[in-house]
Amino acid sequence: MEIKVKLNGKWIVDNIDPDMLLLDFCRAHYCKSVKRGCETSNCGLCTVWLDGKPVLSCNVLAARADGHEVTTLEGLQEEAKEFGMFLAREGGEQCGFCNPGFIMNVLAMKRELDNPTDEEILEYLAGNLCRCSGYASHMRAIHKWLDSKKEAAQREDHIPENREKMLAHRLSKRTQKHW
Amino acid sequence: MYAEDLAPENCLVIKLLRSPHAHAMIRSIDTSKAKLVPGVECVLTYKDVPQHRFTQAGQTYLEASPYDRYILDRHLRFVGDEVAIVAADTEKAANKALKLIKVEYDILPAILDYRESLDNEILIHPEEDWTESDWSHGDNKRNSVYHEDIHVGDVDAIFAECDEVLEESYHTIEDQQAMMEPFTANCWMDTFGRLVIQSATQIPFHVRRNMATALGIPKSKIRVIKPRIGGGFGAKQTAVVERFPAVVTWLTGKPSKIYYTREETMIAGSARHEMRVQVKLGAMKDGTIRAIEMHVLSNTGAYGEHGPTTIGLAGHKSIPLYGGKYEAFRFVADTVYSNHPSAGAYRGYGAPQGIFALENTVNLMAARLGIDPTKIREMNMLHEGDLMTAYNNETANACALDQCMARCKEMMDWDNKFPAKVLPNGHIRSVGVAMAMQGSCINYIDEANVTIKMNDDGFYSLLVGSTDMGTGSDTILAQMAADVLECDVDDIVAYGVDTDVSPYDSGSYASSTTYLTGNAVVKAAEQLRLNITEQAAKILECQKDEVEFDGKVLTCVRTGASMTLKDLANQLQGGSDGWLSVTAGGNSPVSPPPYMVGMAEIDLDPETGKVVPIKYTTCVDCGTVVNPNLARVQTEGGLMQGLGMALYEGQSYTDEGVNRMRNFLQYKIPTRMDIPEIEVDFRESYEPTGPFGAKSIGEIVINTPSPAIAHAIFNATGVMHHELPITAEKVWRGIQQKKQEEVQA
Numbered sequence: 054m055e056i057k058v059k060l061n062g063k064w065i066v067d068n069i070d071p072d073m074l075l076l077d078f079c080r081a082h083y084c085k086s087v088k089r090g091c092e093t094s095n096c097g098l099c100t101v102w103l104d105g106k107p108v109l110s111c112n113v114l115a116a117r118a119d120g121h122e123v124t125t126l127e128g129l130q131e132e133a134k135e136f137g138m139f140l141a142r143e144g145g146e147q148c149g150f151c152n153p154g155f156i157m158n159v160l161a162m163k164r165e166l167d168n169p170t171d172e173e174i175l176e177y178l179a180g181n182l183c184r185c186s187g188y189a190s191h192m193r194a195i196h197k198w199l200d201s202k203k204e205a206a207q208r209e210d211h212i213p214e215n216r217e218k219m220l221a222h223r224l225s226k227r228t229q230k231h232w
Numbered sequence: 233m234y235a236e237d238l239a240p241e242n243c244l245v246i247k248l249l250r251s252p253h254a255h256a257m258i259r260s261i262d263t264s265k266a267k268l269v270p271g272v273e274c275v276l277t278y279k280d281v282p283q284h285r286f287t288q289a290g291q292t293y294l295e296a297s298p299y300d301r302y303i304l305d306r307h308l309r310f311v312g313d314e315v316a317i318v319a320a321d322t323e324k325a326a327n328k329a330l331k332l333i334k335v336e337y338d339i340l341p342a343i344l345d346y347r348e349s350l351d352n353e354i355l356i357h358p359e360e361d362w363t364e365s366d367w368s369h370g371d372n373k374r375n376s377v378y379h380e381d382i383h384v385g386d387v388d389a390i391f392a393e394c395d396e397v398l399e400e401s402y403h404t405i406e407d408q409q410a411m412m413e414p415f416t417a418n419c420w421m422d423t424f425g426r427l428v429i430q431s432a433t434q435i436p437f438h439v440r441r442n443m444a445t446a447l448g449i450p451k452s453k454i455r456v457i458k459p460r461i462g463g464g465f466g467a468k469q470t471a472v473v474e475r476f477p478a479v480v481t482w483l484t485g486k487p488s489k490i491y492y493t494r495e496e497t498m499i500a501g502s503a504r505h506e507m508r509v510q511v512k513l514g515a516m517k518d519g520t521i522r523a524i525e526m527h528v529l530s531n532t533g534a535y536g537e538h539g540p541t542t543i544g545l546a547g548h549k550s551i552p553l554y555g556g557k558y559e560a561f562r563f564v565a566d567t568v569y570s571n572h573p574s575a576g577a578y579r580g581y582g583a584p585q586g587i588f589a590l591e592n593t594v595n596l597m598a599a600r601l602g603i604d605p606t607k608i609r610e611m612n613m614l615h616e617g618d619l620m621t622a623y624n625n626e627t628a629n630a631c632a633l634d635q636c637m638a639r640c641k642e643m644m645d646w647d648n649k650f651p652a653k654v655l656p657n658g659h660i661r662s663v664g665v666a667m668a669m670q671g672s673c674i675n676y677i678d679e680a681n682v683t684i685k686m687n688d689d690g691f692y693s694l695l696v697g698s699t700d701m702g703t704g705s706d707t708i709l710a711q712m713a714a715d716v717l718e719c720d721v722d723d724i725v726a727y728g729v730d731t732d733v734s735p736y737d738s739g740s741y742a743s744s745t746t747y748l749t750g751n752a753v754v755k756a757a758e759q760l761r762l763n764i765t766e767q768a769a770k771i772l773e774c775q776k777d778e779v780e781f782d783g784k785v786l787t788c789v790r791t792g793a794s795m796t797l798k799d800l801a802n803q804l805q806g807g808s809d810g811w812l813s814v815t816a817g818g819n820s821p822v823s824p825p826p827y828m829v830g831m832a833e834i835d836l837d838p839e840t841g842k843v844v845p846i847k848y849t850t851c852v853d854c855g856t857v858v859n860p861n862l863a864r865v866q867t868e869g870g871l872m873q874g875l876g877m878a879l880y881e882g883q884s885y886t887d888e889g890v891n892r893m894r895n896f897l898q899y900k901i902p903t904r905m906d907i908p909e910i911e912v913d914f915r916e917s918y919e920p921t922g923p924f925g926a927k928s929i930g931e932i933v934i935n936t937p938s939p940a941i942a943h944a945i946f947n948a949t950g951v952m953h954h955e956l957p958i959t960a961e962k963v964w965r966g967i968q969q970k971k972q973e974e975v976q977a
Contacts, residue, residue, distance in 0.1 A: 070324075085237040088462070090412045091494040095896035098412060144861035147869070148702020150234065150412040150462025179905045182896070184410050184463055185702055187868030188904040190861075 056119040060084070061128030069115050075101065075108075078115035079125055086126035086153035090182070097181035100154035101125045107161040109180075126153040132160055139198040145190030147183070155181040159195065163202070235432045235459050236491050239418035243487035244273050246476050247326035249316040249333050250500065251308035254571040254889030255342035255354075258306045258315065258335060266318065266332040271325035273484055275333065276317040278304040281479050285361050286445040288471040289537040289576070290435030292677060292738035298370060298377060298536035299363035303446050303475050308337075309356055309534035310573045311889045312500040319480045319488050342571040344889045346506065346531035349375045349568035356534065356569035368540035370567070377532050378540035378567035384621045385560025387512075390523035394514030398597055401510045402589040403955040404938075406503040406531075406883040407876075408893070409578050410901045411702075413462020414497040415473040418489035419481035422455065427482055430457045434468045434699050435739035436729045442471050443478045458729040464701035465873070466577030469741045470502040470537055498899060499891045502576020503883060505542050505567075506531040509589035519603045521594070521612045523560045524551050526586065530567040535574040539567040542577065545671075546586030549825070551622035553590070553633075553667050555614040561622050571889055577741060579873065580934045583670055588956065591666040591939035596952055604650065605665050605943065606641055610634065613667065614827075616917065624675065626822050630917035630927065633667065633827040636851040640665075640829040643849035643911050649833060651947035660836045661846070664943025668830065668935035671823035672919075672928035673744035680749040681735035681817030684713060684756045686764065688805055690784075690797035692717065694726045697737025698749040703930060704862045705745040709753050711859060712923055716757035718783025735815050743928030746858060747824070750923035752817035760814045767812065768800055824919045826927045828852040830871070830936025833908075836948040841964030843945060845875055845908035850936065852912070855919040855927035863929050867912045870933025876902045877934070878941040882957045 057066050060082055069078065076099045079087040087110055090096035099110040102124035103117075126133050133156050140146045140156075155178070162169065162177045169177065174195060183191065263275040274280075285299040304314060316333050320326035343349045343356065357372040364370050370377040391397050417431035427449075433439050436456040444451040461468060473490050480488040492501075512525040528546045532539025547563035598605035614620065616631040641647065644663060652662035673680075683695040694713055700706040706726040714721045727734070737749060761781065768786035769776040772793045780787045787794040804812060833847040848871055857863045880900050884892045893899035918925035938956055946952045951966035 085233065088234075088413070089491070090414070091896050093494070093895045093897050096412065096494075142861070144704060144859070144865040147704065147865065148412065148461060148463040150702070175904050179903050182412065182901060182903060184412055184465070184873070184901060185869045186865055187870070187872035187910065188902075188907050189868045189910050190865045191904065 058118045059122040073115040075110035075113040075115045084125040084127045098154040100157040107158050136198050139194040143190040143194045145186050145194050147185035151183045234462050235416045235430050238459055239489040240420050240487040243489050244319040245323045245326050246490040247318050247330055248314050249330050251313040251315055253339050254311050255340040256308045256337040259338045260336045262334040266329035269325050269329040271321035272329045273319045278306045282448045284448045290438035290469045290739055296365045296540045300357050300536050303479050310571050317476055346568055346570040349570050375569045377536045380565040383562035387523045387525045387560045387562045390560045391514045395517045397514045399512045400593050404507050404585045406506050407881040408503050409465035409467035411463030414492040416491040417474045417477050419477040420487035426453050428455045431474050432461045434464045434701050436731050439471045439474050440731050446475050456731045458699050461701045465579045467502050469577040495894045498894050504578040505575040507585040511589045511593040513593045515597050519608045519611050521554050521558050525562045527564045531570050532567050533572040533574040537574050538577050542582035543567050545582030548623050549583040549669055550586035550590040552620040554612045555618050555620045557612045579931050584935050587668050587935045588938040592942055595943045630919040632853040632915040632917040635915040636829040636853050639851040640831050640849055644831040660948040662944045662948035663833045664940040665831050666936040666939035668932055669825040669827050670743055670932035672747035673823050674742045675820050675823040678738045678744050679819050680737045680752045682752045682756050683735050683815040684760050685813035686801055688802050690801040691723045694724050695734050697734040698745045699729050699740040701740055708858050712750050712753045713757045743931045746926055747922050747928050754923045756814045756816035763812050824927050826854040826932045830940045832940040832944045834944040841960040847909045849911040853915050853917050854929040855922050856925035857914050858926050864912050866929050867933045868910050872902045874934040874937030878938040880957050
């Protein structure tokens, strides 16, 4: 079947199998940043934007993108590089395999949430797995990056007495929320 | 760019048919229909591929692993063992062909419980051409891959004199490295008819050897390229997938690739060895530990691979922690085959299993004697200058374990938090402690070499044979070279491994890169520095020891004449008596251990058994910290893997030997929602044999969470769990059982 997709700002017309996944479509069009880490929508490596919203491209048929706009890391070079530098400075980029999907979601979060709390950040990004970093460096990088974006903003959870409150909140609502 | 991103365009896609049985022989196999699927290039069975026994393990000379594999074998040894290889133009065609292969199996009785394997009448490797390694004392007619029995002193005599003797048995199960990039490799033929293997591997030089052996071709016919790797943690210290594209491309002449699904990575990868560790610990009433005995049984699964080498670490990298005091130890180790998937290397390589067992037992001993578990460690721990009799008789040249303990206690506020307190909501907050050690390279065996060359304009190329598997080791090595050459790190271009270009390195494993390859970098960079001043002296017309070099400018201290490095480098491009390039390296007679202390604070809900790690503090002695950020992230990453191993990660099998954990829905790794507050600190010792005083850090960091969490749960519930992972269900059952016992008593 023929589809027309605006991939990273350029319209592409392609003849595809109806069961082709958006992940494979992106990779076939040289967006190699889109990675496959599982087949069960668990790892977040294949995150791209469909009309500006993050989706797992392993779970979306390419046909669904017909007439829509798809953005991958290749289409967000400047922004991605900026955040990537914060990540690298913390040593948090490590093997790098999860970074493209992770960064796509971080940039989407920035657009969607104003002054996110730590809890909101963790929940937004929970679906992006990383096996190297242990995640703590990701948080440091996100904090510093957000601070640089909005220096005056003082996030609530920077205040020490709120830590225990936050912890209680987390304990009450979850054990392992891996989606 | 990773291996799959760099695969040749339009290359053949490889898919594999896997055994549905844990133990079987192929009676007949018919591929005629599968071959008719349009787009199918070939369907290979054991009849079609070269038959030479080889190993997939990545180990340098003397190889420790038995040669017990064929590329494809008629004899299938686990659920998932490869039956046939299909290569086709598209993934769809390959998958279609897979379904059309007809196989009849003769099902054999299987050994699914490794404890029944030794001297079982069922033989996993009855073949006559099974080749034992030089030193593992294995015997395929006994299902044995390795045996070791060593001791210092007479443990039985000492145990008889001890006030308290504890005997405990522990069980750790297979867990998955779960690196984000699955196993993958691709191949093509180069212009000279040589086979090029591009692989996500930690061991490019061993891939070359293993594939040459498997295909029965000279090593000179193979080139292995390692692009960027998406994580390894030891998984890629085994050449899990390389043989498939290698044989397809070698036989068809066409480029081919394989990219494992997550399911294949889980069921046919190279998980951690399942082990039973029995510990006997003897101590006096005052807490003095006098004797340690450890018996370990390890499950290597269907193939030997890392079976002979992982097991030793269970004892050699746990017992020396108490090297300060004990008078005798005994370590007995057996590795056996079973019809589980083949096990491999995973961060820690056997040490986590041994440390889990020994540290738990020490914690039990402390409780029995009524001594604070940090105090019993302070009394007995290894100190700088102590001889480690259970560790190749090496002396602890650099050891800040005592300082690590002091600092870790401070960070955790141990004295106030130990052992536990009950919160108003009924939850219990408790703490636990464990110590750990590892090595830095395999002494006398591992080999690292690097080449540094100076280019025009005075920038440098650094060719290393060790592989950066995503830990930032290339950065660390470039940093070391930059330090010696007094240049900016950006002036050093580090080049990933290509066996045609890079000098030999045994690979990235055994915590060797910073220590061993780092030493090679320092050696080569220092020599290059000498050569630079020597060349400059000729041009500046002075003696070489009169030349001063600050990284940019070379100055003769006597005449004051000077020139820039850029000018020198460019001048050397013409009419010089030799271009400036140095290769240096070697091995190490010692493997200096890093040490650490880890403490966990948990929140335990006695109603559900749910354990949530609240805080984890750790203090590491990895010698000089070369790059604080990378060392910290290594530690944090290792701790999270360790917490997963402690609380929820692990394989499980049906009665037919089918792996239940087949994807990330079933096999849970920690997400960012699971991170406790982690505090990392370092106490630096100075390792005289290491580059700038450094030791390793990559592996040790996974070792403490399992025993520290188990200890915290013990302090909360009074129950010491002897099996990993310690799930909420096990914690709850433990609490109930203890209640019942108390009622009965």
